[in-house]
Amino acid sequence: MKVVADLHIHSRFSRACSTRITPSALAASALEKGINLISTGDFLHNQWLTEIKQNLEPDKDTGLLKIKRSDNGVRFMLGTEVATFFWEKGKSKRVHTCIMIKNMENISQLREVLSKSGSLDIDGRPILSMSAAELVEKVISVERDAFIFPAHLWTPYFGALGETTGFDSIKEAYEDMEKYIYAYESGLSSDPKMNWMVSQLDKYALISNSDAHSLEKLGREANVFNVSKIEYNEIFKAIKDKDKAKFIRTIEFYPEEGKYHYDGHRQCNFSLKPGKSSDRICPVCKKPLVIGVMHRVMELADREEGYIPSGAIPYIHQIPLREIISFMINKGVGTQAVENKYKELINAFGTEFNVLTADPKSISKIDHDIAGAIEKMQKNEVKIDPGYDGVFGKFELL
Ligand SMILES: [Zn+2]
Ligand SMILES: [Zn+2]
Structure with a gap:
């Protein structure tokens, strides 16, 4: 099962x-x-x-x-x-x-x-x-x-x-x-x-x-x-x-999208894509930056990006459905409008994971725009402004 x-x-x-x-x-x-x-x-x-x-x-x-x-x-x-x-x-x-x-x-x-x-x-x-x-x-x-x-x-x-x-x-x-x-x-x-x-x-x-x-x-x-x-x-x-x-x-x-991907300072509105020798000091306030996950991974990495170890378990990326709806209808993720659309899709497909992995053609019967967004996500055509120092990253599905 x-x-x-x-x-x-x-x-x-x-x-x-x-x-x-x-x-x-x-x-x-x-x-x-x-x-x-x-x-x-x-x-x-x-x-x-x-x-x-x-x-x-x-x-x-x-x-x-x-x-x-x-x-x-x-x-x-x-x-x-x-x-x-x-x-x-x-x-x-x-x-x-x-x-x-x-x-x-x-x-x-x-x-x-x-x-x-x-x-x-x-x-x-x-x-x-x-x-x-x-x-x-x-x-x-x-x-x-x-x-x-x-x-x-x-x-x-x-x-x-x-x-x-x-x-x-x-x-x-x-x-x-x-x-x-x-x-x-x-x-x-x-x-x-x-x-x-x-x-x-x-x-x-x-x-x-x-x-x-x-x-x-x-x-x-x-x-x-x-x-x-x-x-x-x-x-x-x-x-x-x-x-x-x-x-x-x-x-x-x-x-x-995670809130500690890049290095940065929330207060200073500053984020940085880390490199091997990247600066650890904030150029705005001159204090040490909050060092994100990507930086630490690179410090301990001993392989190039793209290497797949034998025995690795596969994965897929997903964006939570409420976030996709919120983005597409341009309303806050906790709003009733988002919730209504969410329920409509859940009623049609049974579960959120079913919606996110469904054939976009079948989603299109309910909502054409959301079907398009989910199709983009399924193809990994997602643009993301990375998160840092507790600020979640922001995605775009256009
Ligand atoms: Zn914890
Ligand atoms: Zn700063």
Whole structure:
């Protein structure tokens, strides 16, 4: 069966997240997107965990979780993101790591172990005072089957290989616990093509998730599997083995659209395409620039662009449908006009992913202009003004 999985999302208890995120709203929005496997997000957080337990129950067939009573086919996996920090030689090392676990019974023990290093209940994404390696060690000591991966690997502030974190390899970030890491999340500002330039990453599987802070942003990146059963071990074995028969592709945001693609300064309205020896100082304010994902990838790259490692999982780029509609009708992405058109297309095609991959001729029967825009996207004829320092990139489909 085809499984479309988004393994990194947040609940409304994480900072800056939509208050509309509830377990049943997640299930409904996932279905609308075309996602049938989703992380619960934030399972270490007391209040969210209570909601998970109230609203979800184990599915006998898969061991995963489903919505009680009104099961719509969407399955949940227990997942969370944890921020760790420690000081080394006067520099703070802050890393975000995602953790998926199989057994709900282990959460109380995990909470007990981790709460010694910081509060789990202030933020859905807890901030713990320890190294990333210590986090992995503690999680594995409680849940041997945990699937652990660095979140948004390259982002400047919290990516394991990001600029301010300063690690130059996953091994450096996770020390001897790296042996438990077999995948990494590429993040919105990088795509497989960029990561393939860095040979040290070949040994890991690249996965892509939305890191959504609202229902609308679910699935802006995702992973597509073809497995006999939607099951914890089956999914993670497909990832671990980079089994091309089972791990079919990743769905990617255009990396230029990501908000840390280029170097730049938001305040100074300045961005820069990084080169090998590019300037790190802002010409406007003379302070150090926020070094983006592309810059860091180039620093660690030991291959030319275009190199495809053997065993690489294919990918496609997509722009979220609401963004395409917003661009075409020239109305804000959160407006009713965009929502109405979105619903019209979902009603016709079933899911957002169906719309984005549909034959433009069939979309044309509903909306000629949007069909044209989607056709452009399918042909990768997208012009993007790249993002930097927290500013999302802007695309054009003309
Ligand atoms: Zn994060
Ligand atoms: Zn500046």
